[in-house]
Amino acid sequence: MKLQLSHNEITEIVGGTAIQFSPGIVDIVIYDTRKIGTDRSSVFFALKGLQKDGHIYCQDAYDKGCRCFVISEDVSLPKDCHVIKVENTLKAFQQLAKVHRSKFTMPVLAVTGSFGKTTVKEWLYFLLKDEYTICRSPKSYNSQIGVAHALLNIEEHHDLVIIEAAISHPEEMDQLEEMIAPTLGVFTKIGNKYAENFASKEAHLTEYLKLFKHANFTVALREYAAAFRRKKINTLLTEPEEWESFEIANKQFTENRALCLKMAEFFGITEEVMEEKMKHLPVLSGRQEVFEGINNNLIINDAYNIDIDALEQALEYQFASKEKEKKYVVLDLNYVKEQQKEAVLKLVDRYQPDGVFVIENDKIPDDLKTISNASILFKGSFRSNLSELVKQFKNRKHETWVSFDLKAIQHNLKYLQSLMNPGTHTLVMVKASSYGTGDVKLPHFLQENGVDYLGVAYTDEGATLREQGINLPILVMNSEIEAFKDMIRLCLEPSIYSFEQLHVFIQLCMEADLTDYPIHLKFETGMHRLGFAKSDIPAIVNEFKTTKAVAVKSVFSHLADADNEDQTFTLQQIDLFKAIISDFKDNYDDSFWAHILNSEGILRHGKIASFDMVRLGIGIFGYASKHDDLLPCIEWKTTISQLKKLNPGDTIGYGRAYTAKEPMTIATLRVGYADGFRRALSNGVGKVYINNQACPVVGNVCMDMIMVDVTHVDCKQGDSVEIIGKQQTMQDFAAILNTIPYEVMTSINKRVARVYVRS
Numbered sequence: 208m209k210l211q212l213s214h215n216e217i218t219e220i221v222g223g224t225a226i227q228f229s230p231g232i233v234d235i236v237i238y239d240t241r242k243i244g245t246d247r248s249s250v251f252f253a254l255k256g257l258q259k260d261g262h263i264y265c266q267d268a269y270d271k272g273c274r275c276f277v278i279s280e281d282v283s284l285p286k287d288c289h290v291i292k293v294e295n296t297l298k299a300f301q302q303l304a305k306v307h308r309s310k311f312t313m314p315v316l317a318v319t320g321s322f323g324k325t326t327v328k329e330w331l332y333f334l335l336k337d338e339y340t341i342c343r344s345p346k347s348y349n350s351q352i353g354v355a356h357a358l359l360n361i362e363e364h365h366d367l368v369i370i371e372a373a374i375s376h377p378e379e380m381d382q383l384e385e386m387i388a389p390t391l392g393v394f395t396k397i398g399n400k401y402a403e404n405f406a407s408k409e410a411h412l413t414e415y416l417k418l419f420k421h422a423n424f425t426v427a428l429r430e431y432a433a434a435f436r437r438k439k440i441n442t443l444l445t446e447p448e449e450w451e452s453f454e455i456a457n458k459q460f461t462e463n464r465a466l467c468l469k470m471a472e473f474f475g476i477t478e479e480v481m482e483e484k485m486k487h488l489p490v491l492s493g494r495q496e497v498f499e500g501i502n503n504n505l506i507i508n509d510a511y512n513i514d515i516d517a518l519e520q521a522l523e524y525q526f527a528s529k530e531k532e533k534k535y536v537v538l539d540l541n542y543v544k545e546q547q548k549e550a551v552l553k554l555v556d557r558y559q560p561d562g563v564f565v566i567e568n569d570k571i572p573d574d575l576k577t578i579s580n581a582s583i584l585f586k587g588s589f590r591s592n593l594s595e596l597v598k599q600f601k602n603r604k605h606e607t608w609v610s611f612d613l614k615a616i617q618h619n620l621k622y623l624q625s626l627m628n629p630g631t632h633t634l635v636m637v638k639a640s641s642y643g644t645g646d647v648k649l650p651h652f653l654q655e656n657g658v659d660y661l662g663v664a665y666t667d668e669g670a671t672l673r674e675q676g677i678n679l680p681i682l683v684m685n686s687e688i689e690a691f692k693d694m695i696r697l698c699l700e701p702s703i704y705s706f707e708q709l710h711v712f713i714q715l716c717m718e719a720d721l722t723d724y725p726i727h728l729k730f731e732t733g734m735h736r737l738g739f740a741k742s743d744i745p746a747i748v749n750e751f752k753t754t755k756a757v758a759v760k761s762v763f764s765h766l767a768d769a770d771n772e773d774q775t776f777t778l779q780q781i782d783l784f785k786a787i788i789s790d791f792k793d794n795y796d797d798s799f800w801a802h803i804l805n806s807e808g809i810l811r812h813g814k815i816a817s818f819d820m821v822r823l824g825i826g827i828f829g830y831a832s833k834h835d836d837l838l839p840c841i842e843w844k845t846t847i848s849q850l851k852k853l854n855p856g857d858t859i860g861y862g863r864a865y866t867a868k869e870p871m872t873i874a875t876l877r878v879g880y881a882d883g884f885r886r887a888l889s890n891g892v893g894k895v896y897i898n899n900q901a902c903p904v905v906g907n908v909c910m911d912m913i914m915v916d917v918t919h920v921d922c923k924q925g926d927s928v929e930i931i932g933k934q935q936t937m938q939d940f941a942a943i944l945n946t947i948p949y950e951v952m953t954s955i956n957k958r959v960a961r962v963y964v965r966s
């Protein structure tokens with residue numbers, strides 16, 4: 208804020224008496240001396256809070272440079288202070304806010320109700336911020352003090368103000384209404400249990416509606432129609448509609464959403480823009496997660512948005528907390544515009560943290576890991592990887608997590624590419640949430656690492672990638688006819704393996720007036736799963752004679768036996784594929800790409816059969832059968848949640864499947880078959896490693912836990928446990944289960960935290 212008021216003007220506005228004079232100009236209003244800005248340009252209001260009386264902080268404010276004070280009790284202050292005595296400092300503070308607000312004519316939108324105020328305020332901000340320069344209440348500043356504080360932030364350049372208002376006692380709203388003088392309003396909801404200080408729900412609602420008595424226009428849910436009508440408030444009513452495509456849809460969510468949409472509509476935001484924005488509504492509950500970190504640090508994870516307002520709020524929160532004296536700030540500026548970077552750094556600098564770290568290439572600086580006993584604020588945009596990195600700072604006493612080493616993946620990608628002919632394009636298959644590594648991280652990582660194409664199994668998977676901002680071309684392997692329209696809308700490229708698909712897809716592209724929409728023809732060379740036969744070529748080519756709607760981007764096939772020692776079958780497949788390509792070239796043209804190799808294929812035939820593109824999968828994770836030059840990327844870990852001593856004859860777990868023969872110690876671990884630690888690993892079949900020693904599973908694997916024998920292992924509660932890693936490799940683990948790494952990777956359940964690291 209920049210008030211530009213002289214000490215005398217302030218005296219006049221608050222209606223007080225100057226008991227000590229000193230000239231000066233004030234820009235900032237302070238009532239908490241921990242706030243940044245407690246300096247010569249501030250005026251300090253000694254407010255009487257519930258716990259503390261602000262008068263005791265006058266000296267602190269003075270020491271920080273403040274020279275203008277509004278008090279109601281006698282405080283002795285040095286001669287160079289301007290001291291204004293008033294009856295009631297809160298009233299004086301509010302009076303200043305009211306006068307400040309009255310200088311402006313932009314619309315002022317007030318949000319009130321028992322629930323959802325902050326969410327609605329933040330969502331409205333999010334929906335309107337591209338069209339308006341908005342001044343909004345910080346955090347949930349909605350009290351008598353908070354509202355005044357928020358109003359004092361209004362500046363000339365704002366063209367919309369959004370203020371949140373709360374009441375807990377009768378008669379409180381009049382004061383807020385006078386200060387805010389809202390021209391617009393949103394009423395969220397009143398609970399079934401009216402607040403204890405009100406005589407009835409009706410009385411509570413009546414108090415709320417006082418806020419809108421001079422508003423030109425309000426939005427409310429239909430159920431409050433009668434109350435608004437009685438008070439003669441001009442209201443647009445709305446009703447929540449079911450919104451299936453959103454996971455966290457619940458009543459409150461849909462109601463808040465309906466209110467915001469109605470209001471945004473009033474502001475002329477088009478339906479298209481709203482729809483797009485609604486997909487990215489900030490989830491407030493997940494925001495600013497504070498937790499105990501490693502090295503006794505306090506971690507503030509606020510990685511959903513790095514706009515200046517949000518950053519300031521987070522910094523304010525961090526620096527207001529006295530819990531840790533040392534304060535560090537970690538910024539991920541990867542998705543921040545150049546002009547904004549400077550503003551971000553400048554703002555952080557104002558708070559003078561003990562250190563600032565800027566994350567580059569998803570790498571955590573080593574110095575950061577050595578910090579202890581400090582509060583660390585992590586701030587990045589929702590697109591950055593920061594919230595994943597933060598997990599490494601979590602004190603995970605009781606967690607199970609699987610980590611993916613991005614550096615290893617990068618190495619594997621480079622290595623596999625080195626086996627291909629120069630100029631070969633790289634497609635990476637990211638089906639099944641990138642082989643179980645998670646929905647978003649890897650596709651972004653691949654996009655950044657110059658991969659040319661991504662491949663998925665189903666249209667839905669492609670849609671998820673598009674929603675997450677992936678703009679690489681995407682090939683969909685199982686392109687169902689029902690999903691063709693969605694595919695076109697999302698710019699996904701179908702794999703076509705039947706005449707029916709080909710007809711329908713061409714038809715749709717023609718109807719949509721498209722030309723050269725890329726399609727990929729899949730041929731059968733020995734897998735006997737999906738695909739055209741070589742003999743279909745003339746008929747296929749015939750389809751293209753009369754239309755320009757589609758273009759064959761590629762012709763491909765898939766190897767059935769590429770990891771076999773004996774490569775006879777694979778070589779036959781490659782030969783047949785070559786014949787198909789040559790036939791196709793003769794009949795069509797030679798503008799299309801050809802591809803057949805998967806990871807195993809590249810490891811063996813990269814030089815003779817990489818054609819124009821290869822399709823990588825398991826190899827980039829380091830788990831192909833020939834893996835000498837590949838690096839494994841996965842570690843699956845948990846910790847010991849409890850140790851138990853057993854006597855001979857004691858039995859363990861469900862079905863009492865194991866009986867102790869002699870005194871033994873067992874450890875209970877928080878991983879079970881619901882996490883992907885299969886029940887087949889029960890009772891001696893599976894094992895884990897603790898402090899470098901193998902510990903067999905004893906008893907049956909439970910849904911969420913297992914017990915392992917640690918009788919001869921030196922260990923304690925909280926110790927780290929390796930399920931998959933350096934000692935029990937992915938291949939070992941898969942072999943015990945009679946399966947392959949693909950199945951192990953894709954069966955680690957979603958509830959196991961995914962962490963991405965760079966070794």
Ligand SMILES: *Cc1c(COP(=O)(O)O)cnc(C)c1O
Pocket residue numbers: 636638684765804805806807822823824825826
């Ligand atoms: C999954 C898949 C790949 C990748 O196979 P990897 O063995 O993991 O390298 C390649 N092509 C198709 C059609 C696939 O479905």
